[in-house]
Structures are given as structure tokens and as C-alpha cells.
Amino acid sequence: MKVSELGEFGLIELLAKIAGQSKDKTVLIGIGDDAACWRTEPCAQLATSDSLIQDVHFTLSTTTWRELGWKALAVNLSDIAAMGGFPQYALVSLGLPGDIEVASVAELYEGMAELARLFDVSIVGGDSVGAPVVMLSLAVVGRAQKNQNILTRSAAAPGDWIAVTGYLGASAAGLAMLRRGLELYEKDKEIAATLREAHLKPYPRVVEGQALARHGVKAAIDLSDGLVSDLNKLCKASGVGARLFTYQIPVHPMVRGSFGDDSIKLALSGGEDYELLFTAQNEVIDKVMEAVPCPVTVIGEIVAEPKTVKVIDEHGNEVKLEKEGWEHFAGGGV
Incomplete structure (x- = not known):
């Protein structure tokens, strides 16, 4: 079945099932509403986003859909890692040509979900739109260390x-x-x-x-x-x-x-x-x-x-x- 045949809302329902119900008790509202909602701890928050675009960052001739999903999330988690943080929530926006197979998009989400489970990250929302090529844009939100030591690019000193x-x-x-x-x-x-x-x-x-x-x-x-x-x-x-x-x-x-x-x-x-x-x-x-x-x-x-x-x-x-x-x-x- 093609994405165009399933439709936007059918696709969202399918992807929500793959992402699974969050086990994180801080998540109050996940996929399916106008916005996600979670309860935050009294500590500094971290947020990052990255995009992957077909034939700029990847080609489907050498990349499986599952690998693409994994990498799309991994590059965002790496940004949180670079600041010493704990990734918690991900929002996923997809741009897809209508002739893409639904099974392919499901594999993409399975790759993301596999990595998300390893680091207790909840996929809590996103968007899907028609596009001339495959485009993924992810945002990840996390928290800093409780000691508030946030790693930055601006703290290197001579003698280090x-x-x-x-x-x-x-x-x-x-x-x-x-x-x-x-x-x-x-x-x-x-x-x-x-x-x-x-x-x-x-x-x-x-x-x-x-x-x-x-x-x-x-x-x-x-x-x-x-x-x-x-x-x-x-x-x-x-x-x-x-x-x-x-x-x-x-x-x-x-x-x-x-x-x-x-x-x-x-x-x-x-x-x-x-x-x-x-x-x-x-x-x-x-x-x-x-x-x-x-x-x-x-x-x-x-x-x-x-x-x-x-x-x-x-x-x-x-x-x-x-x-x-x-x-x-x-x-x-x-």
C-alpha cells in the first residue's frame, strides 16, 4: 500500500502504534493530540533539532529505511550527549512522496523506536506532509545533569x-x-x-x-x-x-x-x-x-x-x- 492510499491520518495512527505508549510517567499527552505535554523536573532543559534530506544526507539506494530511522534519531541524541544531558522526548516530522510504500515508513519508525528504547526516549508527536523527496526533521528535548554542569563549546581554556x-x-x-x-x-x-x-x-x-x-x-x-x-x-x-x-x-x-x-x-x-x-x-x-x-x-x-x-x-x-x-x-x- 502507498502512503497516498493510506492517507495522513491512517499513517499517523500506524506510526503511533509503532512508537508505542510512553512508559515515562512525566508524559501526560503523547501522539494524537494537537501538542504533546509532559511534566518537567526542576532542572535545566536541553533542546536540539536536525534534519535529513534525501540526496543531501542519504540515498535510498544505499540506506535501508530502518537504518535511516535510527540515524535520524541518533544525530539528535548525539547533540544532547555533547552537552552531558539525558534525552527524554522526540518529535518527528516527515515529508514523504505519495508513492512511498507504507511498509517502508513503518520500517523507518521501527528504526527510530529501536534506538529510542535503548535510551528511554519517548516519541511524543510530530507531523507528516507530502513532499517531492523524503525529508525527516526531528527535535529532541532532554534535561541537564542535576548538578547543572552543562557542557558547552565555549568553555575550553589554554592548558587544557x-x-x-x-x-x-x-x-x-x-x-x-x-x-x-x-x-x-x-x-x-x-x-x-x-x-x-x-x-x-x-x-x-x-x-x-x-x-x-x-x-x-x-x-x-x-x-x-x-x-x-x-x-x-x-x-x-x-x-x-x-x-x-x-x-x-x-x-x-x-x-x-x-x-x-x-x-x-x-x-x-x-x-x-x-x-x-x-x-x-x-x-x-x-x-x-x-x-x-x-x-x-x-x-x-x-x-x-x-x-x-x-x-x-x-x-x-x-x-x-x-x-x-x-x-x-x-x-x-x-
Whole structure:
């Protein structure tokens, strides 16, 4: 059945069933009314939104509907994670061509619902409209730590070390693999599956972000547009500069093994790793390393020289990059 045959209200009813009745006792009114309603705790609230548009952020030839749903929510949860918060509620707006199969939209919602359950996020409302291509716009609302320590881009200070969670470059490598039709990895299904998942099903570092805030980190950003690009944003907001050491960057082992010399470029500029980059003093980073379930690597230092990020290789030479990361309105796309 096509979306045009089911109609808007039939589609909303179906998606409400997939999202499920919220078990969160703070939710008073969920999907189906003019607006969602929930009871808030006496603490700071966080809100974010992100959009994904067909043939700009994804193509249906390489992405399943379930993966698309997962990623659409994941990129929003990553923003809440970057501020050390607890995601709670999601609102989902869909733009759909009328000839899309209802089963496809159901799979998309199932992908979102799967990730939402992992982090106790309630899908409480949204909208659906006709559109020339598939468009998703999500808003996520959450709360800050009860100690009110909210991570921001503007709190880095000279003398801080720069650290990052997890490994870098896998998402960009996965995208490169998909663009090449998997031909580089036909003989190694494990590499193909791992890199594909890194790009299409990123895992937001929500627990890690909460640990950063709990242990005294002040400055952080999630890596959506690329390591150098996002570090530049943090430095600009904080009025500081940075030195980034290429030989300390935790490139994903499968990327290093498969892409050789290009692997460091993917880690520096590839984007969409959705790891957390943060700055802090040594003793704070040590506490974070003990508290989080993933690797944490120190990759550079914050310096007083404002708004300059220098990338330094193992010989002490500055590396000039052709591209720092993804930027809308600068050309490109999937």
C-alpha cells in the first residue's frame, strides 16, 4: 500500500502504534493530540533539532529505511550527549512522496523506536506532509545533569588537553565504501559490515557525555562535520586555539588497515563519527577514562593563540588540509 492510499491520518495512527505508549510517567499527552505535554523536573532543559534530506544526507539506494530511522534519531541524541544531558522526548516530522510504500515508513519508525528504547526516549508527536523527496526533521528535548554542569563549546581554556572518545574515520570510510559499491571489501565481509554500520547506524555517546559532565569536564562538542572542522568551532566559541597531533589520533583499525595513508585524512576531515571531543585537565581526563565504557585518547592541547587550529605530524611539521570537513551550502552532498 502507498502512503497516498493510506492517507495522513491512517499513517499517523500506524506510526503511533509503532512508537508505542510512553512508559515515562512525566508524559501526560503523547501522539494524537494537537501538542504533546509532559511534566518537567526542576532542572535545566536541553533542546536540539536536525534534519535529513534525501540526496543531501542519504540515498535510498544505499540506506535501508530502518537504518535511516535510527540515524535520524541518533544525530539528535548525539547533540544532547555533547552537552552531558539525558534525552527524554522526540518529535518527528516527515515529508514523504505519495508513492512511498507504507511498509517502508513503518520500517523507518521501527528504526527510530529501536534506538529510542535503548535510551528511554519517548516519541511524543510530530507531523507528516507530502513532499517531492523524503525529508525527516526531528527535535529532541532532554534535561541537564542535576548538578547543572552543562557542557558547552565555549568553555575550553589554554592548558587544557584535547581528548576524544572511541575511534575516528570509520563513518567516512563506510561512506566511501558505499559510493564504490563495496568493491574494495568483497573479500572481507566483516570490514564491509563494520564500516557500513559506522556510517548508517552511529551509536550516540549519551552515557559517555553524562560521565564527562559528572566528572567536571566543561567543554565538549560532538564530531558531526569532521574532527578539524568541529575543533575549529569549539576553539572559535572559546576564543582559543589548538594543536592537534596526527600521530595520537585514534584511527579505527579497520580504516587504517584498508585505506593506508588516506586513513588519517578520513579521521581528520571525514565527519559523522559522532564521537565526543572534549577538553580538560589531566586529572579530569583520568577520571573520565576510568568511568566510560569506550576508549578515550588525548590528541592535542588548547593554546592561547585565538581561533587557530594547527595539525602537527610526527616530525613536528604542520599539515595543511585540503578539506576540514562537511559544510552545507559549500557544495557536495551524497
